[in-house]
Amino acid sequence: MHEHDVIVVGAGGAGLRAAIAAQEEGADVAIVSKLHPVRSHTGAAEGGINAALREGDSWEKHAYDTMKGSDYLGDAPAIETLCKDSPEEVIQLEHWGLAFSRDEDGRMSQRPFGGMSFPRTTYAGAETGHQLLHTMYEQLVKRGIQVYDEWYVTRLAVSDEEDPTDRECHGVVAYDIKSGGLDAFRARDGVILATGGPGQVFDHTTNAVANTGDGPAMAYRAGVPLEDMEFIQFHPTTLPSTGVLITEGVRGEGGILYNENGERFMFEYGYANNDGELASRDVVSRAELTEVNAGRGIEDEYVHLDMRHLGEERIIDRLENIVHLAEDFEGVDPLEQPMPVKPGQHYAMGGIETDENGETCISGLYAAGECACASVHGSNRLGGNALPELTVFGKRAGQHAAGGDLGTAKIETGKRGDWETGEVDTPVEPGDVSAPGEDVVADGSGGTTTSSGGSLSPEKYVQRALDTERERVESLLEKDEGRQHAEIRADVQKSMTRNVNVFREEAGLKQALRDIRDAREKYQDVYVADKSSTFNTDLIQTIETRNVLDLAEAITLGALARDEFRGAHWRKENQERRDEVWLKHTMLSWEDGRPDLWYRPVVLEGENKTYEPKVRSY
Amino acid sequence: MSTQVPEQTEEESSADTESQSQSAAQQARMEKKRDRAAQRDQQREAEEAEREFSEDGTYLLKVFRYDPEIAGKQEPRFDEFHVPYHTGMTVLDALMYARDEYDSSLTFRHSCRQAVCGSDALFVNGRQRLGCKTQLSDLEEPVRIEPLPHQEVVKDLVVDMEHFYDQMHAVEPYFQTNDLPEGEQLQSRENREKIKMSTRCIWCGACMSSCNIAAGDNKYLGPAAINKAYRFTMDEREGEDMKEHRMKIMEQEHGVWRCQTQFSCTEVCPKDIPLTEHIQELKREAVKNNLKFW
């Protein structure tokens, strides 16, 4: 058993920042990550990181823009924390050497971004995330912080009091991918989850293969509520075969979208008569899909994004990397041919419920980054707001876990304070397929633990979690036949993309729930063909698939419950925002193997003012 | 049909009446247009034929297999997979297909699928490449896929990266300076431009694997680590004293002087970093530095 003060799970932007902060606070900290830190998906971020740094800009303006962008589903204390701390964090990154692009006068460059009233998106070329990830990893090396890389965290060691808000997290269990052993990590002061997005719930995503939402799934099953899971951002221009993102810059420079008949559909079919291709992400995504559904897509799958008319010179000057992306990942030369594009899953606004200090309702358990939901993005994230979230909340979580004093949080977590129960009509029973309490180890749903009422010592809890996990892994490896996870995962991903995509209607959402139920049943039968204990990716992916299933279900349940159109969430039955009923977060708790739906009101009271919901018109 | 004849007519007739010349010119234009249309049609047909062929077609992969524990895989071998092709398919796509459809024990590292995580540097048809950044259509069949040479194979296509990481860590790969201002630390555009390419490294290890010298000398820092050092040495924000310190690291026995300018590192780098150029610049910098003391 390894032992540290603070254990950080995940080594993307959020995890690295948390580890550095915890160490600066004096803690003995270690990172456990299934990928080597520099392989994390933060490296893919291109656009930039928002911070009010310049004269004429202020954190208040940034907060206002963010609240408006969230369609009034963000919590003011979290948003204000983000905007207040971000400038300091960006300067910190610069002091760590991050190679930001520079203005003539030598200061960091900033550019305008959608939904921002000031050009405050600080960037390093088209590779801000790469620079950020590597800069922070370098600081980790400098500080000699221990990294257990290629260790896959499979379970949290949490005490088992009846009420989740009484529970405590004592560590994690992880599988050493290279040599194949399970081991326990005891955390004396806290565990911080920073496992990134759940893009793999969908079959077409800009996210990495490793983004399977392990953190939210583990926290969910340990009793932490998931918040606002239905809000998924889809990016309208991704390459069909890989999901690689084609930046908005192409449309910004004048790129045109065509359907199969060569019609400029944004205008010709009236999706956005004013803005055309420049309409917001959700509008363009919906337009593209409408075209494809109406049979006007190319190969019934995608539309064309054409920039040839811009001329080679201009393209090479401003969009050179796009030429390479299209060639390398799609085999298309955009100087000669239009690029195929379609909407792809891009970002999850929801996640593990935390307060503005990064803490969840289980004490000693924290979350930061895309896997968390302190609720800064509400129902829709603005471009450039995820990277500051990583550093600001990563740092806070690290500090708090290491015992730093950040004051009492204003946001409440767990079923405390103001909340109401919810209900949703589902066609099949969601949650575990086996009856609650039944001994199902194979699917990781819990199993052998009988409640101790929270009376064990921390070491015992960690040991018990390790034992449970051993049993699970052994049973997965013991089976010699059954189904393979790849098939199950692919089915769910397909169903999610078909039914819980940009367009959501009741029938489709219900179909998705049926498909997920089906998948859960098949998963009872899952087996791992590869018996090797060396680098067994078959095993890892089989475990991941279980997490994908839980998250797919959470997303769909939220989407089914919320019958309004807010931010990224569009419902056919109710195509407008309904503030009277829906100014509240969708919460899902895992209770004895069943998702329990409830709601918590949005916090619109900021430090100095209360945000008034306004129409979001862009 | 040649377009030259009507063009000549045009020239001749321009001396004649207006109407005639116009019609001739018009004729010429129409002629050209028809030609172009015909050409386009032809091209499209050719493309379609190609696509049909390739869509039906499969690609043959020969993949290196090895597992120290599994009987039958302890002796390295090549497995063949026939993977159905679709346009835009990359080597990584093909591997994933083979794994998900045929053999779930086929093991390789991958994550981002967009050339930023550096996980899937492989030896494909005799050259270090990122699987995700290599179009199958650019390769000759059969596509031979092996783990990176000169590194210990853990299993199938997975190699041990520890040594590579050690070398990267050995060059003090982090920003350090003795004078930090309160607020922003300015940097000139030129200086940022100078280090830009060197900051692009994704730690894939392709360069190191391709370098004969690194293969022969384990202590050689290797192109990636030297490039990392370059990134900081040339960053004027660190200051002169740091630069001197960094040059000392670069000049160690197994540092820059080991490089024999073989250029293969530069050729395989998926991020197009001019590695040899950076190494050479450091050598010159070292000489300049030393001349001061000799």
Next chain:
Amino acid sequence: MSQSYNRGLIEDFGRWKEFSAGMWAWIFHKFTGWVLVGYLFTHIAVLSTALTGAAAYTETIQTLESLLVVRILEVGLLAVAVFHILNGLRLLLVDLGVGLHAQDKSFYASLALTGAIVVASVPTFLAGVF
């Protein structure tokens, strides 16, 4: 190469076919360099027959030069020297950071030029043996 896992046949065979221009240049330069040092020592050894007297020297040289093998070896030496010089120039440019993008082309050019010079010199070198 202690880090490399022994992939048996796979590792040993076929690798050389995959070498790039820069690697070949390196190998050839090494080889030619060693040949040249070797020759330098031989050369001085032969020349030092001059120490035993004028006649002995002239005698040795003329005997050697009348042998076809020696003449052919000389052509070989010329090839080796010319390549070493040309590629040496290429390396000097590389060291100065000039024309790095054309490094492979300049290697091929060195090869071609070496070939041309050697062929052109054959008559001169073989003159008088027959």
Next chain:
Amino acid sequence: MAEHYSSFERGGRRWLWQRITAAFLVIVLAFHFFLLHFVHHADEVTFAMSSARMEQWTYYSLMILFLVTATFHGVNGVFNALVNQGIEGTRKKAVKWTLVAASLLLIVQGVRTANAWAGITLLPF
């Protein structure tokens, strides 16, 4: 980490001299080849002719310099190559001194030959 570069040796000097001598050699070697194979054909070489050239002090000193640079360049090149191959410790030392001895021998022998041609008997051998 630090042990990676604790025992360092500045290789830059040998590297630089290899380049400097190379640059010099390009010119002299070309001249040498040209003179002895193209201007005068190899089969015409006689003691007298060499002697005549060597009696000019310019040619004599150029040839001595040529000899010294070529020796240095060649031997240094060999040594660098071996170091790059990874010889270390005593083996490295042994090779180094063998090479130094060989070079000295070569230069002495070369100078003696040149002296014989030039008719110089200043040196005691």
